[in-house]
Every structure is written in C-alpha cells, then in structure tokens.
Amino acid sequence: MSLRLDPRTKFFMMLVVSSVVLISATTPLLWAIRILMTLIPVTLLIVEKKYASAIRFVLLYASALVITFFFISEQSTGIVASVLLGYTGMIVQYLPSFITAWYVIRTTNTDEFMAAMQKMHVPDGITISLAVVMRFFPTIKEEYASIQAAMKMRGIMLGGGNVGKMVEYRMIPLLFSCVNIGDELSAAAVTRGLGGKVRRTSVVELKLTTADYILMELFAVSAVLFVYFKYFAR
Amino acid sequence: MNEIIKIDNVTFEYKGADEKLLNEVSLSIGEGETILLCGSSGSGKTTIIRLINGLIPHYYKGDLHGDVTVSGFDIRSTELYDLAGVVGTVFQNPRSQFFSIDTDGEIAFGPENIGLDPEEIKRRSDKVTEEMEIKDLLGKSLFELSGGEKQKIACASVSALLPKVILLDEPSSNLDIDSILKLKDQIALWKSQGKTIVISEHRLWYLTDLADRVIYMDEGKIGREWTGSEFASLSKNEINELKLRPLSIEQSLTDKDLTEKDLGNDVVSFEGFCFAYKEKAFLFRRPDFSCYDEDELSLNIPKVSIPAGKVVGIVGHNGMGKSTFLRCVCGLQKRCKGKIRIGDKVYSGKERLDLCYMVMQDVNYQLFTDSVENEVYLSMQERDEAKCHEILESLGLIEFKDKHPMALSGGQKQRVAVASAIASGAELLLFDEPTSGLDYSHMEKVGELLQSLASGGSTVMVVTHDPELIATSCDYVLCIDEGKVAYLRKVIST
Amino acid sequence: MNSKKLTAKDFITIGIFTAIIFALEIAISMTGYIHPYVVATYVVFLPLVGGIPMMLFYTKIEKFGMLTIMSVLIAIIMFVMGMGYLGAPLIIIAGIAADLIAKSGSYKSSKKTIISNGVISLWICANYFPVVVTADSYRQSLIDGGFSEEYAEGLFRVVNYKTIWILVVICFVFGVFGALLGKKVVKKHFEKAGIV
16 A cells, blocks of 8 residues: 655645754654654554664664663763763654654655745746756765765775875765756756746645644644643643 | 758867867768767767767857758757757766666656657657556666666657757667667667667677668768678777777686685685674664675675686676675775785785785776876885886877876876886785776787786786786686686687 | 856756755754753854855856855755744844845956855854743753753753854855865865866
C-alpha cells in the first residue's frame, strides 16, 4: 500500500512540526504530543517502505530521549556530560523537523513538487531554484565522496597539517564539479523547454483526498492542543 | 527529400577563444537522414551539434556569422524553449542531464515544460515507456540507476517531446558494450520513426550500418564526406590515416586460460578480496566481509595473480565488479580486507594506499592545485624540481607546467594525473576507463603511456571497455564476471 | 538578447549555489553543539569559508534578484530545518540590501561586491534569533530539552541581546574577509582555469 499524499499536505506537516519545536515542551503531556507528532512521519516512512531510515530515526530519537531524561539532569556539569548533552539535546530538538523534511523530500517527486508550488502561487523562478536545491544535495554528497576518495589516495586528507589547504582541497574540486554539472544540467533543461512563456503543466493531477484531510486535521489538532496546554491550561 | 537542417556558411568563435572553431561551414541535411559526425577532438563536431539545437548562440556566447535553419526556424532568432518540440539532444554525461530526482518525472519533464495536457503527457510517457521497454525503470530514483540506464531515461525524456530532429553528442562515452548496443537499438528505433538524427561520435563501430552519410570534420571545416556504405567499406589503413577509431572490434585474446603455474614467480597476488556494496543488516557497527558470505558479495576473489611489470586489462560487464576490484585493491574500501603480495612483501589495510595509485575515470576529482607543476609536487614527499620536470617532459606536459590543470583538455588532464602517479612512486598503477571519451590519437597516446609505465617497472591494471585499447596496449586480460575471476588470458600481439 | 529578467539558467545557478552554501552550513553547524562558545564561532567560520563559493556565485550574477532569491531560499530552508521563521525577515532584508549594493556597482565593482557579501552573510545570524528574541522562554526550553544549566548559562553569556550586536558586526566583518579570501581563491583557480 502506498500512500499518495498531496505535497501540500506534506508542506503543512512540515510547517506544523517546525513551529511546534520552537515552543518548548515542559510537561509530560506536551512531550507526549511532541513525540506523537514525531512518530507520524516515521509511520509514514514505514508505509512508504523506507524501513531502514525509519528504524534508524526511531532508535536515534529514542536513545536521545532516554539519555536526556534519565541519565542527565539540569545539574550536570563537566565536559563529557556537556558534550553528550549537547548532542542529544540537538537531536531531540531538531530531529522531528528533520524526519518530516526527510520524509517529504524522499517521497515527493520533482514534478509533483513543482505542481504543488504552482498551485500555491509560488513564483516559477523560486520553484525551479528549490527543485534544483533538492536535486543537488545528493549530487553534492556523491561528488564529495569521490573527492574524498581521491584525497585519501593521494594522502592529502589533512592537507599536510595546514587548515587552509584542507579547505582548499575539498572546496575547489567540489566547486569545479558543481559548476560543470550545473552547466550541463541547465543546457539539458532549457533544450527541453524549461523557462518558456507557457504555463507549466503536470502529468500528476493534484487533488486532496481523505487521507490528506485526516492527516492535516491530525496535525492541526495536535498543534492546537500543544499550544493550549502550554499557555492556557494550568 | 526535404531539407530540414541548413547550416549556411557558418563561422563561429567561442567567446574568449583565440581562434575560430568553425570556418565557413555549410551543411545540408534532409529529413529522415542519419548523419554521423566524426573527427578528432576539437575539430568542431560538438559545435555543429550546438548550432543545430540552438545552444549556440543562446547559451554559449561567441561570434557567430552565417545562418542556421532547422525545420523552418531560424535558430538565431528563435528562443530555446520554442525549439524544444523540434530538436531534442542527448548529451554525453548521463549523470548531469537529469533535472528530476525520479524517473517518471524526468520522462514527463519536457512535455510538462511546454504546457501539454496531462492526458497527452500521460499518453506520450506510456508510449515511450513501451517502445523503449523501460517499464522496470519506472518509479525509481535516478540516483539508483547505472550509467546505461540513466542514458536510456535521457533518451526517453527527449523522445517524449516528439522532436523531428534528434541530436546525440558522444552518447556512448560513458557506456559499456551492452549499453552501447541498446543505444544502437534506440537510434535504429528513431530512424524507423522517420526522425532526422545527427550523431557526433568517436566510437564508430556501432553506427556503420545506421549512418546514411558520414561527415569528417577537420579543424573546423568539413574535411570529407561519404555515404554510409562508402564509409563502411573504407580499408583499415584509410581509417587509420584519418586518425579514426577502427570500424570493427576484433577478438584479440588467446584461448588459453592462464593459471598460477603458468605465470611463474614474478607476480602480484591478490588475496581475500571480497566485498559487497549492499550492507549487511546492521544497527550500530558495520561488520567486515569475509570470503565466506558467498551470496551477498559484489566482489568475490579469494585469490588471483597477475604478471608483474605488465599491462593487464580488466574487462567484464558493467556492474560486475571491475571498478569495485580496483577500489578495493587501492585501499579505498576499508571494509575489504584483501592483501596484496609482491615477492616477499605483503601489503594490507592502509599500506595499499601507498602501494597503489589510481587514475580515476573522471580525472577532475583528483586535480587539486592551481598548476600542473604543483600537481606533481603534491605527490612528492619532498619537492624535487629536477625529477618533476623530467616526468613532465616524458609526458609532453612541460610546456604546460604553469597552467591550471582545469584549463587543459581531457587528454592532457589525464596525463597530469599520470604524472602525479609517477611522482608518487607507486608500484601498482590502476586506471579506471582512461579512454572513454577520447579520440583515436589520444587513445593511442594513452596506450603508449601504459606500455612505457610497465617497461619502467610498474605493474599496470586498466579497467576498460575499449577493445582498441586492449588490442594496442595490454599484455594480458583479466575478466571479472559476477564479482568472480572468469579468466586470465594473454593478448595476441600484433 | 540582454533582458533584465531572470532566466531558467539563472534560477538553476541560484539553486546550485544555495545548495552548496547549505551543505556548508550543515557541515559547520554540526560542530556547534560541543560547547556553547563554539556556537558563536559560526559567524567566523561560515562567512569565511562560504566566501569562496559566494565569490564564484558573484561572478555569475549580472542581474538584480539573484541574491534576493537566494536569501528567500535560505529563509525557507532554515525554517524547514526547524530554526524558525523569526530569522526570515532578517535574511530576506539582508538579501535585498546585498542585491542593491552589488547592483550599485553594476555587479562588477570589487569593493561593492565585497561589502555586498558582508551584508548577505548576516543570514547566519538568523541561527541565533531564537536565542535572542525569545530569550527567556528559549532558555527554559533548552533546560527542559535537556541541555544542562551550565550549557544554557554558557550560551546566554555569549549570545544575548547585548552581544548579538557584536555578533552581527563580527559576522559582517568576516563576511568581508570571506569575500576577500574568496576573491583570491577565485582568481587563483577559476580565473586561471578560464572558467570565469
């Protein structure tokens, strides 16, 4: 079973999650809501068969939560505690929105994305740039991996101890590579009509289905509850 | 036959170039013709392709004189997006052509750009998918596909726009033999649909029975022209003289499979090279591989030896372990615990990095400095100017010593990589597809280089799809199939 | 055909460089959680190292809007990554200002380009906005979120409504340094290679 969610629903999810993490969770109830919210994208990942990432995220989040609550308290001092706390704190804070963003990016096709943006009246230019950003992240990862392999082989990983060289050896080939790929990408895109005066269509027809509405309501309700219990209930 | 492409007395110079790339070229192409453009690098083939699809002058700036008309459109005054439904181009590099992340979206990309109805787009996508038999590639991420599969999607994406003219710019450069044959089928399909096809290529063997006309570019002018059949019947010598790659590829191996005993004592042995890209299920710690995990291994070589001080070509179908083997030998894959034995010494783990040096398929990843000279110094422990110049001289690079490596041509960059290889003092030199996009004379030079490295005492291993390279420069061939060693044979010397 | 309108090629270029800048941001921000003081060094390292790709980007800018759009993209991505929408106005205003400054030099003037980069680098300060603007509640949330009292103290000693101005200035200054460094690197490599 594959859930075909409208990209706009996914954007809404990201919006809610990102906003909620800004508000701190002080009581167990608030934490419960937060955790539930985090579990929803994880569940969605499982639905989309991305088991490995789902499991890894759950383990990461769970261990971070456990460490945060049971082993370290606000009285902790010392370097080790501080570093550990730093990392788990970061995970607890940012992982929810990261998981949601990961889910959205992994399961949204480029043309769906562009169509959704169009429906939301986002200017075409910004849509193109955003699509390219998403498409380019994995490319940067791949290119960097190849460059690192080359550096390993030539024995220059540490730049001979020179920090400047370390940065130079990593950045320069990466930039050359990205610029080259960018040029070819542009040529291939414009010769296939990108940037024309005609309004872009999409083979995917976006329609909000029951699944979309249910999910949006779920998130909206969680957000409202969260805010209510945080600020209004005593 | 209707004339569909007319290049009228065109002279062109790229912005910032010192000399004209095309000099008063005129060419007329009829509808439905399949044209093959051949010639050495820099002779103008790609420039002609760019004239036809409009990238010149709209994308690549320069000085353009003369007119280019395609299917009634005057290229100079027509915007690129208006040409999308008329001219389609398949570029050389599979990995940088795609805009989307997913295959379906990529096929629909063109039609979506020109604003077609969703039903029409779906109809075209389905038609193209069926014609090209790529149903199994749908619903995947483009990042998961092999080079050949990516090129197929690129072709599908172009097809979906239903252009009258299809251009291909060195499309076989990054493909293995199987993928090239599939590409040939694709071109034949387009031909049968009445499309006008113009292909710029170095590899000629797969096009000899498809081309209606063959045009030989020589330093910016049309040097010679033949009909397809005339070209196919040119003798080997004539082809050689034109510095073109041979029209047919020949089997040049002996039949005898060589074993350890046949090789004698002067060998380089590889033991325990087992590896898989697909990770074993793990939660926290990645386990290492041993040669006993038979089923899951991408590379399964418990033991193999090759003669030392010779050039050994490594062949095999794509995805079957050749490049993986090189990477493991070189020491780049930490989880592969293979050992290399030369004489009495055994190299393992990090020692392999010092012993070997690999020139990668894309040399751009291994050029780090701002001058050719500095690239060589980077490989040296101590800066030895005399030795550096000696190496550069032997490779014909001394005149470029102050130039930035990225300003050089592909073949020159490769020689710079080889120079740093020599300077590193590595005994085992590995090359991954060094002649992919090279023309004949450059391929010859690489072949000579490999031979001279071997006579200098290094052992050279070359992963290649190029039968011509094997025939001219390899002493032995090691075939890796399904991750295992299939055979080791001697090359018949000519 | 020299129109002022941004073309598909321009948008693709913007997308690529935004991706690069963001890859840098992610790489460098990973270090911030070791110690609160390190968080303050974002304004030193990010603009400095980021100056290299930015200067390369500047060589490709010839029209108004490219920097502005980049800042819009950065604002969107920051929000999606959970760093809030409070920084968005800052980022976008910095982007527009940088664009105008660069434009006043016709996108060719060295000096104006350098200052422009200094201004747009201020987007990095948006990392701090949650800390400063919502000071007290953020402090509480840090503690509740598991950061130790000591970390929170340390963080607030370094980043608060008094020091934020210092951080802004440092950010700008290092944006300028980054531009100078970037220019040098671009000259050394990209100009020499003929790509620029």
